[in-house]
Amino acid sequence: xxxxxxxxxxxxxxxxxxxxxxxxxxxxxxxxxxxxxxxxxxxxxxxxxxxxxxxxxxxxxxxxxxxxxxxxxxxxxxxxxxxxxxxxxxxxxxxxxxxxxxxxxxxxxxxxxxxxxxxxxxxxxxxxxxxxxxxxxxxxxxxxxxxxxxxxxxxxxxxxxxxxxxxxxxxxxxxxxxxxxxxxxxxxxxxxxxxxxxxxxxxxxxxxxxxxxxxxxxxxxxxxxxxxxxxxxxxxxxxxxxxxxxxxxxxxxxxxxxxxxxxxxxxxxxxxxxxxxxxxxxxxxxxxxxxxxxxxxxxxxxxxxxxxxxxxxxxxxxxxxxxxxxxxxxxxxxxxxxxxxxxxxxxxxxxxxxxxxxxxxxxxxxxxxxxxxxxxxxxxxxxxxxxxxxxxxxxxxxxxxxxxxxxxxxxxxxxxxxxxxxxxxxx
Ligand SMILES: *Cc1c(COP(=O)(O)O)cnc(C)c1O
Numbered sequence: 001x002x003x004x005x006x007x008x009x010x011x012x013x014x015x016x017x018x019x020x021x022x023x024x025x026x027x028x029x030x031x032x033x034x035x036x037x038x039x040x041x042x043x044x045x046x047x048x049x050x051x052x053x054x055x056x057x058x059x060x061x062x063x064x065x066x067x068x069x070x071x072x073x074x075x076x077x078x079x080x081x082x083x084x085x086x087x088x089x090x091x092x093x094x095x096x097x098x099x100x101x102x103x104x105x106x107x108x109x110x111x112x113x114x115x116x117x118x119x120x121x122x123x124x125x126x127x128x129x130x131x132x133x134x135x136x137x138x139x140x141x142x143x144x145x146x147x148x149x150x151x152x153x154x155x156x157x158x159x160x161x162x163x164x165x166x167x168x169x170x171x172x173x174x175x176x177x178x179x180x181x182x183x184x185x186x187x188x189x190x191x192x193x194x195x196x197x198x199x200x201x202x203x204x205x206x207x208x209x210x211x212x213x214x215x216x217x218x219x220x221x222x223x224x225x226x227x228x229x230x231x232x233x234x235x236x237x238x239x240x241x242x243x244x245x246x247x248x249x250x251x252x253x254x255x256x257x258x259x260x261x262x263x264x265x266x267x268x269x270x271x272x273x274x275x276x277x278x279x280x281x282x283x284x285x286x287x288x289x290x291x292x293x294x295x296x297x298x299x300x301x302x303x304x305x306x307x308x309x310x311x312x313x314x315x316x317x318x319x320x321x322x323x324x325x326x327x328x329x330x331x332x333x334x335x336x337x338x339x340x341x342x343x344x345x346x347x348x349x350x351x352x353x354x355x356x357x358x359x360x361x362x363x364x365x366x367x368x369x370x371x372x373x374x375x376x377x378x379x380x381x382x383x384x385x386x387x388x389x390x391x392x393x394x395x396x397x398x399x400x401x402x403x404x405x406x407x408x409x410x411x412x413x414x415x416x417x418x419x420x421x422x423x424x425x426x427x
Pocket of ligand 1: 115116118119121144145146147206211239240241266267276
């Protein structure tokens with residue numbers, strides 16, 4: 001595989017951009033080697049600066065559920081751009097997207113649009129605090145909710161660990177308000193809520209964890225979360241930035257039948273443009289300025305290009321049978337990878353919810369961050385590079401999901417499985 005142009009660009013990038021990238025995982029640090037610079041993308045394919053092409057299972061980390069550059073979305077964006085790119089005043093487009101979102105996700109009676117998932121979560125937490133007049137946040141180890149101060153904490157060790165900042169620059173005073181518990185661990189959850197419910201404003205969770213690889217919720221996990229929070233006057237926030245419009249049109253809450261108080265969205269609802277959203281019951285949402293006193297604003301919020309991309313994407317996603325088709329393709333990919341691993345004698349623990357797939361290089365089971373961490377990340381790194389050499393682009397980290405789009409064909413899946421057989425055999 002030729003990489004001369006990407007290498008040259010990466011050297012130059014590092015002169016002007018810290019680490020040469022604008023978001024850390026892009027740098028390939030956890031798999032070694034150098035990132036590929038992408039020139040264009042179409043359908044399920046990425047094309048890099050050296051002219052290599054790849055079947056893409058990263059899909060910009062989730063948003064591109066229709067594949068890259070889907071014609072109707074691109075046309076609509078171009079039309080919108082010709083009318084101006086931002087007004088700082090309300091538009092009918094925002095109303096349309098807000099209506100589509102609230103129709104799709106019944107727990108969201110009202111929604112506020114922002115420009116990233118991080119911003120959505122940050123704002124939802126502020127709202128939960130404003131509503132409950134409490135400061136505490138409980139999150140789960142291995143769940144990622146954007147890079148805001150309060151949420152850059154996971155557990156140190158032990159069970160009821162108080163939040164320790166994961167990053168310099170996050171004051172201890174901030175993460176002091178953050179409690180963490182292991183994902184899927186109902187006992188710890190019960191104990192933490194018993195002890196801390198008077199301080200807790202909210203519990204925030206990825207209803208299907210997608211930032212430690214894919215870790216689905218156990219049968220009782222989400223219902224128990226719902227019961228406990230409701231019983232103690234704590235808001236339940238579903239961070240559906242990945243799962244929203246991914247695992248089902250109405251998100252994980254529709255799939256599992258558990259209704260949160262607040263929901264955060266992002267990724268897919270922007271159709272590949274910068275977007276986020278948060279929403280919930282009208283009574284809570286009416287606290288947001290200017291309807292209420294909880295302040296939150298944004299110069300580019302509800303941006304006409306992003307909103308247009310979102311509307312066109314959601315329109316497509318409404319087509320009957322679309323999620324079933326994605327599920328079928330994903331099932332075939334999972335089956336093929338599983339068989340290839342078995343044949344090669346490589347221990348692989350697979351997880352999947354619809355078109356979100358996980359494959360951990362460990363015997364498993366994987367139910368939380370600690371068990372995900374048992375994975376052989378060096379084996380993953382080798383697998384990743386061998387797939388890349390064969391034209392298949394998985395995430396440059398063991399702890400990320402693989403995503404499918406409607407642009408992936410059965411032939412793409414079969415080619416990927418053939419490549420995986422070779423890659424796994426060579427480990
Ligand atoms: C990506 C992601 C975010 C952050 O969204 P950005 O748009 O990157 O700020 C938040 N929560 C989850 C679950 C995510 O996957």
